[in-house]
Amino acid sequence: MSWQTFVFDFFTYAILAYSVTLMSCYIFIGIYSSGAVNNYLHKNSFTDYRILAGSTQTPSMSILAPAYNEGANIIENVRSLLSIYYNNMEVIILNDGSKDDSLEKLIAAYDLYKIDFFVNQQIHTKKVRGVYKSRNHVYRKLIVVDKENGGKADALNVGVNIAKNDYIVCIDVDCVLEQDALLKLAKPFLEYPNHRVIATGGVIRIANGCEIENGRLIKVHLPEQFLPRVQTLEYIRAFLLGRMAWSRLNGLLLISGAFGAFDKEIVIKCGGYNHKTVGEDMELVVRMRRYMEELKQPYKVAFIPDPLCWTEAPASFKILGRQRNRWTRGTIETLRFHKIMFFNPSYGLLGMISYPYWFFFEFLAPIVEFVGMSVFIIFGIFGLINWSFFFILLAFVFCFGFLYSIFAVLMEVLTYHQYKQQKDIANLMLTAFLEPFIFHPFVVWSAIKGNIDLLRKKNAWGEMTRQGLSSPKKK
Amino acid sequence: MIRPYYFILAIFFFILVALSLIAFILIYMYLRNKSTKKQQKWTVMANLLIRKAIFFEEIEDDIPVTLRVQQSLKQTPFRKFLTNELLKAKKNVSGSAAENIKQLYLQLNLNQYALAGLKNRRWYLKAQAIQELSVMGLKEYLTKIYRFTNNANELVRMEAQIAIVNFYGFEGLRFLDVVSYPITEWQQIKLLQELLRISPDNFKGIEKWLKSPNKTVVVFALKLVRGYHRFELHDSVVGCLADADKQVKLQAIISLGEIYTAETSRLLIGQFLSAHPKHQLAIIKVLQNIATDDDIPFLLQQLDHENVEIKLFAARALANISAKGLESLMNHKQALQYPFIEIIAQVKNELAI
Amino acid sequence: MRILVAEDDDLMLKTLEFRLKRDGHEVIVTHDGKEALEQIAIHSPDLVITDIMMPYSSGLEIISAVRQNYVNRIPIIILSGMYQEDVVLEAFQLGADDYITKPFSPNELTVRVRRFGFAHAVHA
Numbered sequence: 041m042s043w044q045t046f047v048f049d050f051f052t053y054a055i056l057a058y059s060v061t062l063m064s065c066y067i068f069i070g071i072y073s074s075g076a077v078n079n080y081l082h083k084n085s086f087t088d089y090r091i092l093a094g095s096t097q098t099p100s101m102s103i104l105a106p107a108y109n110e111g112a113n114i115i116e117n118v119r120s121l122l123s124i125y126y127n128n129m130e131v132i133i134l135n136d137g138s139k140d141d142s143l144e145k146l147i148a149a150y151d152l153y154k155i156d157f158f159v160n161q162q163i164h165t166k167k168v169r170g171v172y173k174s175r176n177h178v179y180r181k182l183i184v185v186d187k188e189n190g191g192k193a194d195a196l197n198v199g200v201n202i203a204k205n206d207y208i209v210c211i212d213v214d215c216v217l218e219q220d221a222l223l224k225l226a227k228p229f230l231e232y233p234n235h236r237v238i239a240t241g242g243v244i245r246i247a248n249g250c251e252i253e254n255g256r257l258i259k260v261h262l263p264e265q266f267l268p269r270v271q272t273l274e275y276i277r278a279f280l281l282g283r284m285a286w287s288r289l290n291g292l293l294l295i296s297g298a299f300g301a302f303d304k305e306i307v308i309k310c311g312g313y314n315h316k317t318v319g320e321d322m323e324l325v326v327r328m329r330r331y332m333e334e335l336k337q338p339y340k341v342a343f344i345p346d347p348l349c350w351t352e353a354p355a356s357f358k359i360l361g362r363q364r365n366r367w368t369r370g371t372i373e374t375l376r377f378h379k380i381m382f383f384n385p386s387y388g389l390l391g392m393i394s395y396p397y398w399f400f401f402e403f404l405a406p407i408v409e410f411v412g413m414s415v416f417i418i419f420g421i422f423g424l425i426n427w428s429f430f431f432i433l434l435a436f437v438f439c440f441g442f443l444y445s446i447f448a449v450l451m452e453v454l455t456y457h458q459y460k461q462q463k464d465i466a467n468l469m470l471t472a473f474l475e476p477f478i479f480h481p482f483v484v485w486s487a488i489k490g491n492i493d494l495l496r497k498k499n500a501w502g503e504m505t506r507q508g509l510s511s512p513k514k515k
Numbered sequence: 516m517i518r519p520y521y522f523i524l525a526i527f528f529f530i531l532v533a534l535s536l537i538a539f540i541l542i543y544m545y546l547r548n549k550s551t552k553k554q555q556k557w558t559v560m561a562n563l564l565i566r567k568a569i570f571f572e573e574i575e576d577d578i579p580v581t582l583r584v585q586q587s588l589k590q591t592p593f594r595k596f597l598t599n600e601l602l603k604a605k606k607n608v609s610g611s612a613a614e615n616i617k618q619l620y621l622q623l624n625l626n627q628y629a630l631a632g633l634k635n636r637r638w639y640l641k642a643q644a645i646q647e648l649s650v651m652g653l654k655e656y657l658t659k660i661y662r663f664t665n666n667a668n669e670l671v672r673m674e675a676q677i678a679i680v681n682f683y684g685f686e687g688l689r690f691l692d693v694v695s696y697p698i699t700e701w702q703q704i705k706l707l708q709e710l711l712r713i714s715p716d717n718f719k720g721i722e723k724w725l726k727s728p729n730k731t732v733v734v735f736a737l738k739l740v741r742g743y744h745r746f747e748l749h750d751s752v753v754g755c756l757a758d759a760d761k762q763v764k765l766q767a768i769i770s771l772g773e774i775y776t777a778e779t780s781r782l783l784i785g786q787f788l789s790a791h792p793k794h795q796l797a798i799i800k801v802l803q804n805i806a807t808d809d810d811i812p813f814l815l816q817q818l819d820h821e822n823v824e825i826k827l828f829a830a831r832a833l834a835n836i837s838a839k840g841l842e843s844l845m846n847h848k849q850a851l852q853y854p855f856i857e858i859i860a861q862v863k864n865e866l867a868i
Numbered sequence: 869m870r871i872l873v874a875e876d877d878d879l880m881l882k883t884l885e886f887r888l889k890r891d892g893h894e895v896i897v898t899h900d901g902k903e904a905l906e907q908i909a910i911h912s913p914d915l916v917i918t919d920i921m922m923p924y925s926s927g928l929e930i931i932s933a934v935r936q937n938y939v940n941r942i943p944i945i946i947l948s949g950m951y952q953e954d955v956v957l958e959a960f961q962l963g964a965d966d967y968i969t970k971p972f973s974p975n976e977l978t979v980r981v982r983r984f985g986f987a988h989a990v991h992a
Contacts, residue, residue, distance in 0.1 A: 082639040083670060086646050088606075093921055094950030097704045097738075123901075125921050127955070156860035160823050177962065178932040219923060230700035233731055254902065256923055429519050436522045439529035446536045453540050460551075462544050469537060562879055566886055569974060600879065607880055607949075610973030711951060 044424055055412045056433070062401055063440050070447050073285035077345050077455055080284075084346075089223040093125040099226050100206050101129045101301065104199030105213040106192050111140035113255075115149045117213050120255030122182060126222040130181050132199050133213065137189025146184050151175045163197045163312035166190035171202065192297070193313035193320040200312050203304060210321075212298040212351060216247055216257050221348040225301045228342035235340040238328050239302045241287070241295035242343075243279040245458070246272040247350035257350055262464040267360060269471050270479040271353040277448040280345055280455070287343035291394035293329070295341070297321030299349035306331065317377070319370015326378050333387045347456050361486045368490025371403055406487035438476055445472035550592065557593055560584060561600040568619040569604065569612040578619050588623065598625050602650050617651050626653060633659060642670040649678030657682060664690040673702050680709045685718030692723065697731040703738065715743050725751045730760045737766040741773035749774055756786060765797055772801035780806050784813050792822060799825055803832040811836065811843050818847060818855070827858050834862045841866075869985045872896045872913040874904035874930065875947070876922045884917065884947075887974050891981065901925025905933055913942065915984050920948040920955065928962055935963040943984045947972060 092098055103121060107114060114133075121131045135143050146152060157171035165187070172184040187198050196210055207229065209222065221242070228240045248268035251259040263269045286292040295302075297320065310327045313320045325341065332339040354360040375398060382399065384391040419425045449468055452458065459465055560583065568578050587593040598620075605616045620626065632644025633656075645663060648656050663675035676694075679687040688706075691698075698706075724736035725748070737755065740748050752774065755767035771779050783798045790798065799817065802810060814836075817829035833844040844862075849855050871893045875881040881897055888895045896911055898904040902924035908916065916934065920927035931944050946959050949970040956967050966980055 085639065086643050086674075090921060090949065091708060092704060094948075094952045094955050095704060095708055096952055096954060097707055099700075119924075123924060123926060127952070156857070156864040158827060158854060158857040158861040160827065160854075162823070176932065177958075178929050219921075227701055230704065233697035233699055254924060432519045432522045432526070435526050436529075439526050439533070443529045443533040443536075446533045446540075450536050450540055453543060457547070460548070462541065462548065465540060465544060469540075562882055565879065566883055569883060570887065570890070603877075604879060604883075605971070607877070607970050607972070608883075608974060609971035610975060612974050613971060 048419055048424055051412075051415060052433075055408070058408055059437055062405070065397070065401065066440075066444050069281055069285040070444065072288060073281045074451060076284045076288040077280065077451065080345055081455060084224075089220045089227075090125065092223055093220070094127050096128055098126070098128050098223070099229055100204075101126065101209050101222060101226060102199070102203035102205040102207070102304075103129060103131045103209045103211060103222075104134060104196055104203065105132070105211050106134045106136050106195035106199070107138065107142055107213045108136045108189070108192075108195075109138045109140045109142065110213055111138065111142040111145055113214060114142050115145055116255045118146065118150070118182065120216065121211075121213075122179065123219065124217060124222050125219045126226075128205070129222060130183055130203070130205060132183045132185060132202060134195040134199050135184065135186045136191070136195040137187060143184070143186055147172065150179050150182060150184075152182075152184055157202070159198075159201050162201055162308045165197045165201065166194050168198060168202075191315055193315035193317075196320075197312040197315075200304060200307055206304055207301050208304050208307065209301045210297060210299075211349070215244075215298050215349050215351040216252055216255060217299075217350075218257070218346075218348045221299075224344055224346055224348060228340075228344065229301070229303070232340055235338045236306075236332070237303070237340045237342050238306050238332060239295055239300060239325060240342040240344065241283065241292065242299045242348050243283075243345055244275060244296050244298050245347045245350045246275055246353045248272075248353055248355060250350065252350075260458045260460075262459050262467055263353075263355075265355050266471070266474075266478070267355050267357070268353045269467070270475050271360075273445060273448070273468055273471050273475065274479075275353075276452050277445060280451050281448055283343050284345050286394070287341065289389065289393070290340055291389050291397075292341045292343055293326055293394050293398055294322045295325050295343075298351050302328070314377075317370055317373040318366045319374050322370055323374040323377065326374055329390050330378055330381060330387065333390055345455070347458055357482060361482070361489070364483055364486035365490040365493060368403075368406070368487040369494045371398065372491070372494055375399055375403055406484040407491065409484050410488050441476055442472055445469075445475065554596065557587070557596050558600075560587070561597050564597075564619070565600060565604045565616070568615045569608060571615045577622055578615065580619075580623065594625070594628070597623075598628070598647065601625070602647060605650050613652075617653075620651050626651070630656070630659075638668040638671050642668070642674040645671065645674040645678050649674070649681050652682070654682050661690070665694050665696065667696075669696070669699075672696060673699075673705070676702065677705060677709055680706055684713040685710065685715060688718070688720060691720065691727070691732050691735070694732065695729060697729065698735055699731070703731075703735050706735070707738065707742065721745060721748060722751055725755060730758075730763055733758070733760070733763050734766050737763070737770045741770040744774060746774045746776075749776055749779075753782060756782075761791065761793070764791075764794055768794060768797045768801055772804055775805040780810050784810065787813075796822070796825060796828065799828040799832060803828065803835050806832055806836050806840075808837055808839055811840055814840070815843060815847065818844075818849075823854065826854070827861075830855070830858045831862050831865070834866055869914040869981075870894045870896070870911060871915045871917060871981070872898065872904065872907055872911065874898045874901065874916070874918040874922060874927065876900060876919060880919075883974070884977075887977065888981070891978050893981070893985075899923075901927070901930055904930055908934060908942070912938075915981065916942055916944045917947055917981075918944065920946060920950055920959070928959060931959065931962040931964050945980065945984075947977075 105121060110117065118131070118133060133146065151174050152172040153175060154170045155173050159168050167188045169186040169188065172186070174180065174182050183202065185198060185202060187195065200208055209225065211217065225240050225242055229237045246263060246268055248265065249261045249263035250257055251261065263272060283292060306328050307324070310331050314323050317323050329341065354363055381387040381391040381395045383396060416425065416430055420427065420430070446469060449465065449472065453465060459468065564580065564584055571578050588597070601616055601620050605613060608616065626648070629644040629647045632640045635641050645660055648660065660675050660678050663671050664679060666672040666675065676690055679690055721736050721739055724732050727733050733755065737752065740752055752767050752770050755763055758764055768783065771783065780802060783801060787795060787798055802814065806814065811833065814829045814833050818826055820826055820829065830844055833840040845859060847855060850859060871888055873881060873884050873895060875884060876899055881899065885895045885897050896907055896913060898907050900923040904918060905925060916930070918927040918930050927946055927948065934942055934944060943965045944963070945966040945968060946964050947968045947970065951969040959967055968977060968980065
């Protein structure tokens with residue numbers, strides 16, 4: 041046996057072992073999550089949430105919605121937030137130094153005036169220029185905060201300082217929420233007498249292609265463009281399977297910044313959102329968990345699978361690339377800040393399973409894939425590999441991926457069944473087939489670029505230009 | 516070296532499973548879409564029947580049910596659908612209309628299925644059956660349902676507790692005497708919500724619940740005390756202040772704010788120094804409503820508290836006591852410095868609204 | 869009388885429509901707050917019966933908008949599943965004329981509506 045074949049065999053087996061471990065994780069996630077979703081659906085099938093909408097006994101919540109140059113749709117977005125069914129809440133719009141006329145528009149539409157307000161700087165932030173409330177009693181739940189530009193994390197921290205309620209709900213101002221979203225999000229905080237629930241996450245769904253009117257979802261359609269369509273599939277996989285399984289294990293590390301609720305007291309004790317990372321949403325959850333582990337108090341991060349929040353996904357490769365690049369950097373930064381937990385038994389499940397999983401299969405996966413592919417190709421060029429074996433391996437991985445996607449589609453159909461037309465579902469399955477050829481390599485490449493950028497210390501926030509939700513879409 | 520043969524086998528296995536899942540999904544959707552179309556017809560049928568029932572006026576007779584409905588009832592999906600619609604309607608109407616819906620429900624023998632559900636092994640079917648009997652107001656099944664109020668399954672237990680309260684109002688709360696499982700916050704909210712519909716008649720039991728070994732029962736009892744202003748229980752609530760359970764103590768502080776006597780503020784102030792920061796904040800918040808001029812010195816002292824939130828609430832309490840309180844706040848030695856200048860501005864602003 | 873009903877539950881809406889028509893009223897049905905406000909502008913009804921929890925604009929917003937935008941006072945009855953004291957108080961403060969909680973009795977509704985019809989006849 042020559043040394044080349046030895047190296048090659050060693051390499052092949054390493055890659056193979058890695059893939060098989062990852063596949064086993066996926067199989068576990070698939071099975072474990074379906075139990076969790078099933079249980080949740082049974083539990084909630086006869087809960088009438090609306091009875092509680094008027095209750096004053098429900099936990100008090102503050103919705104925090106940072107807005108930066110959202111003037112185009114801000115009036116409608118705020119109206120839709122105000123029409124959420126929940127009595128015990130306030131809606132705080134954080135105008136993060138917008139350069140457009142967002143603030144003027146809000147003042148005019150909601151009859152706002154500046155009030156004297158003492159901002160308790162529990163978390164240090166950029167300066168608050170003014171706090172506004174409405175003269176109209178119907179809008180008394182609305183608070184608009186004008187502040188100097190400081191980025192999303194800073195805006196949210198200002199919101200935490202100003203919020204007077206026990207829980208904060210962080211959302212993107214332009215996402216479309218179902219009207220009982222808050223009732224459902226509040227429930228997990230009240231269900232565990234022996235655990236402190238420090239956060240609840242919700243599902244994000246893709247709104248591209250859906251009919252939206254005045255900030256409300258009228259009809260769900262599968263996006264027609266390829267990129268949003270793959271992301272629809274990707275989100276179903278990630279939320280319905282991935283996060284559901286992790287929350288059942290009580291090992292969930294990520295609550296999307298677009299829709300999640302947090303225990304304000306713990307957020308403040310942890311020092312709020314970290315504006316030094318581009319992944320402030322993941323970083324906060326990890327820090328809160330770490331804090332609770334260090335306190336040795338029983339706690340839980342919950343997750344609910346209902347499709348409650350709809351948001352627009354990037355439709356161009358350029359913006360998608362930036363987004364994934366940013367996610368990668370956020371993940372790495374978060375892992376780096378909290379590396380003390382890596383296989384550290386004093387952090388329990390968090391240190392022994394969640395963190396290592398993220399390290400090996402979220403952070404390393406694209407790198408392993410990229411390096412593996414490159415090496416195979418180099419070996420191939422030098423005629424050192426058995427091509428048929430290579431393709432069999434590739435097909436093996438591909439088929440598994442396809443199967444996993446199909447399973448996700450099955451779960452969606454059996455549970456929430458948002459895409460009613462057979463055509464849409466067939467389309468989704470075709471997308472599952474195409475994803476590994478078109479979408480996946482691009483995502484891996486963006487992640488690699490994220491790694492490179494981070495090494496070069498490029499910290500800028502990939503700007504995300506949105507299309508605007510109420511811009512005319514089909515039909 | 517692993518032989519490629521195994522991989523090919525695995526590939527075929529994956530493909531086979533994927534294809535069968537695809538087939539399953541497509542067939543499932545086909546059937547589901549078909550039943551959706553049927554459901555539109557059912558909706559019309561059910562709505563018509565329910566409307567007829569709501570406005571039915573012959574007291575003695577049966578509500579006329581068309582042959583088509585009777586036939587369709589043999590199909591389980593339709594039966595479940597109609598039951599659901601009846602439940603929805605029953606929740607929305609009262610008086611003779613509600614009685615008619617109940618009559619229709621019984622006339623169609625739908626209660627038999629709910630009774631069978633009570634015996635089902637699966638917890639969610641059991642819980643659902645309890646809810647159904649409760650919404651329909653079938654008090655004759657009380658004893659059957661009462662047994663479930665301390666059931667090991669959380670959902671079953673919750674629905675049974677709600678049902679008993681729905682049937683018997685405050686008297687139904689007697690399950691609190693024996694319940695050994697925790698009453699979750701969610702369940703407490705639902706119970707309080709259920710009780711809101713019933714006028715309270717100085718119901719008995721709170722005193723016993725305040726001493727329950729089940730801490731969640733104590734918490735719930737404290738909420739009842741404040742919700743129904745049971746002033747006579749003041750001393751028992753004060754007793755709860757000494758409880759080691761943080762939640763009990765917190766709720767006791769809040770409840771005292773609703774049933775206070777001339778002594779209460781002095782009592783809470785006495786507890787203040789040794790209290791947990793969370794309880795300190797709760798005490799200050801309560802003082803906003805119950806403090807008198809006598810408490811001004813204490814509150815002024817708290818303006819120097821290290822916790823800024825306590826400063827703010829102490830200032831707010833001062834402003835709310837009396838003109839004298841507000842004056843003493845504005846004469847504070849640091850009144851013109853940060854943060855007091857802003858705190859005072861906000862507090863004054865709030866007074867003006 | 870011309871009555872506008874706003875209610876997002878279909879079964880309830882149909883029930884109300886049926887009952888009010890039988891009592892001899894002209895009924896305009898709307899399914900959400902936005903539609904209700906548009907239809908009020910078009911039809912200028914003699915009475916509005918509205919739910920509170922509805923998509924787009926709540927019943928409370930409807931009261932506030934109607935009180936602000938119309939010179940002649942259109943009577944408004946709230947018909948809602950919310951029976952919390954503060955919600956009821958708020959409705960009246962905003963200018964509601966009556967508040968019926970669900971579950972409600974259709975017979976009672978007829979009688980309450982009739983009172984407004986009487987006032988309407990006197991002023992007309």
